[in-house]
Amino acid sequence: MALITRRIVHLLLGAVLLLPYVALGWLFASSAAGLGRAELLVLLAPAVAIGIGVAFVPGVRVLEIAAARTLLGVDLPDPDTDTWSARRRAAAWLVLNALLGGAVALLVLVAVPAAAAFVLAPWSSFPPLPTGAAAFWTPPVGLLLVAALVAALALVGAGVARFAPVLLGPSAAERMAAELARSRQAERALAQRNRLARELHDSVGHALTVTTLQAGAAARVLDSDPAFVARALDAIADAGRTALDELDHVLGLLRDGADDAPDRVPQPDLRDLDALLHSTRAAGVEITADVGGAPDVVPPAVSREAYRIVQEGLTNAARHAGSAPVRLRVAVDGDAVVLELANPLGAAGRAGGGRGITGMRERIAVLGGELTAGPGSGEWRVHARLPLAGSTA
Numbered sequence: 573m574a575l576i577t578r579r580i581v582h583l584l585l586g587a588v589l590l591l592p593y594v595a596l597g598w599l600f601a602s603s604a605a606g607l608g609r610a611e612l613l614v615l616l617a618p619a620v621a622i623g624i625g626v627a628f629v630p631g632v633r634v635l636e637i638a639a640a641r642t643l644l645g646v647d648l649p650d651p652d653t654d655t656w657s658a659r660r661r662a663a664a665w666l667v668l669n670a671l672l673g674g675a676v677a678l679l680v681l682v683a684v685p686a687a688a689a690f691v692l693a694p695w696s697s698f699p700p701l702p703t704g705a706a707a708f709w710t711p712p713v714g715l716l717l718v719a720a721l722v723a724a725l726a727l728v729g730a731g732v733a734r735f736a737p738v739l740l741g742p743s744a745a746e747r748m749a750a751e752l753a754r755s756r757q758a759e760r761a762l763a764q765r766n767r768l769a770r771e772l773h774d775s776v777g778h779a780l781t782v783t784t785l786q787a788g789a790a791a792r793v794l795d796s797d798p799a800f801v802a803r804a805l806d807a808i809a810d811a812g813r814t815a816l817d818e819l820d821h822v823l824g825l826l827r828d829g830a831d832d833a834p835d836r837v838p839q840p841d842l843r844d845l846d847a848l849l850h851s852t853r854a855a856g857v858e859i860t861a862d863v864g865g866a867p868d869v870v871p872p873a874v875s876r877e878a879y880r881i882v883q884e885g886l887t888n889a890a891r892h893a894g895s896a897p898v899r900l901r902v903a904v905d906g907d908a909v910v911l912e913l914a915n916p917l918g919a920a921g922r923a924g925g926g927r928g929i930t931g932m933r934e935r936i937a938v939l940g941g942e943l944t945a946g947p948g949s950g951e952w953r954v955h956a957r958l959p960l961a962g963s964t965a
Contacts (some may be wrong), residue, residue, distance in 0.1 A: 575645050576722075579729025582643035586673020589666065594674075606890075627663035630654050636665055636741050644733040648740055649750075658743045665739040672732065676725065683721045690714030720761040770880070770931040771822045777928075778887040779815035783808050785855035785890055807854045814851075841875035842909075844866035845882065845902065852886045858897040859886070866903025874958050877935045878902070878909050884928045885913040885954050893917065893952070908941070917947060932956065 605694050626632070633651060638645045643811035651658065689698040691714035693707040701710055742750065821839065840848070845863060853859055867875060882900065889898045893915050901912040932954070936943040941958040 576726045576729065578643040578645070579733060580676075580722075582590060582639060582669075582723045583673055583725060583729055583732070585639070586669035586671070587677035588673070589671040590674040590677075593670070597836075604622055604814070617756055627666045628659045630659070632666065633658060633662035636669075640733075640736045644729070644736055646733050646736045646740075648737065648748075649742060651742075651746065655743060657745070658875070661739040661743070665736070668735075668739070669732075672728065676728065679724070680721070683717060687714045687717040687721070690717060690880065713714055714915055730866045740838075766934055768822055770934060773884075773928065776815050776818055776822075778883050779811040779818070781887045781891050782811045782851055782855045783815075785857075786811070789856050803854070804899055811851060815826045839873060839876050840883075841879045842870055843875070844879060848879070848883055848886070852890065855890060856895045857886065857890045858895065860897065860899050862899075862901045862903075864902065865909075866881075869960075870904060870909055871960055874909060874939060874960055877939055878911060878956075880957050881911055881932050881935060881954075881958075882913070884932055886909075888928050888952070889913070889915040907960050909960065911954070911958070913954040914951045917950060917952055 635652065637648050641648055689701060690710040692698070693701040693703055693710040693714075694705070695703075697703050701707060719789050750861065786804040790801045793800050845867070849859055849861055865944070871877070886898065886900075889896070896916045898913060898915040901910070903910045932945065933943055936956060936958065939958050939959075941956060943956045945954045946952070
């Protein structure tokens with residue numbers, strides 16, 4: 573019942589909107605006889621322009637949407653764009669409300685006094701209705717008239733509420749903009765999940781691989797080489813601390829939920845390559861490294877991704893080829909960083925692939941670079957080229 577009442581109020585507000593136009597029309601009609609044609613045109617033209625222009629004011633649609641939500645109970649989104657198409661539909665809604673409001677007000681002004689006359693006819697004289705005992709039937713008719721009026725107003729209000737989304741709902745441009753915003757949001761969420769997966773796979777995966785190799789090597793010489801065991805345990809502890817720092821960083825990104833979230837720990841880049849090579853060598857992997865160029869001239873974003881690619885390449889070599897020797901070349905070649913890794917294929921006939929290579933390709937794609945990875949001449953080879961301008965990608 574409360575919703576029906578609010579919808580009736582919305583219909584009567586249309587009559588309030590129509591009232592100034594009716595008053596203005598009556599004023600011009602009553603003054604037309606005393607004014608010349610030119611004078612009447614001078615007064616009428618700006619009045620008509622103002623009367624029509626009000627319907628196209630940008631804020632009118634916002635007010636109409638607010639009224640439809642509150643009084644009609646229609647769920648309408650906030651307008652995202654302001655186009656002439658939306659203004660025209662808002663103006664049509666205003667005209668519709670005014671005309672319906674005028675009709676409803678006229679109906680109420682006629683029906684309510686008539687219903688009151690029918691109800692009071694047995695006790696008062698309302699010609700041509702009978703009075704006294706002969707008017708026994710008029711009160712029920714009056715009550716039925718009131719019920720019919722309420723039902724009619726409720727029906728009209730429901731029809732207006734169903735039609736509101738057509739004129740006040742999102743335009744084609746607004747629907748397209750909303751769909752585009754949802755697509756971009758989904759794309760950002762997917763990119764964020766992929767980023768977190770890469771960080772976990774590359775950083776924590778490398779630490780676990782080094783830890784596993786060190787533990788295995790220490791177990792084999794536990795009785796014969798205590799010094800090596802001590803070094804291995806120190807390396808395992810260092811790898812664990814690094815993994816905890818990396819995990820804290822990734823969890824911070826996950827908690828903040830944004831790509832531009834502040835880093836909780838400084839992220840490694842090419843300047844930390846020596847430490848990466850040392851920890852991998854300590855795990856028993858023989859590495860021949862040729863590092864050229866100045867890492868400081870590489871933009872931070874490119875330097876971080878290059879470090880992760882080298883890290884993943886070394887992790888794959890240690891995981892799939894054991895202690896087989898690895899050749900690494902890192903060079904700042906003109907406008908790009910070039911990475912090359914090669915190692916003999918392991919016992920399984922491969923030295924990488926799976927999520928690691930997929931993560932490499934994603935990192936390269938973000939920077940607009942190139943990557944080739946696969947077996948050749950008995951080796952697993954990775955060649956990556958990261959443009960320095962990729963930091964703006």
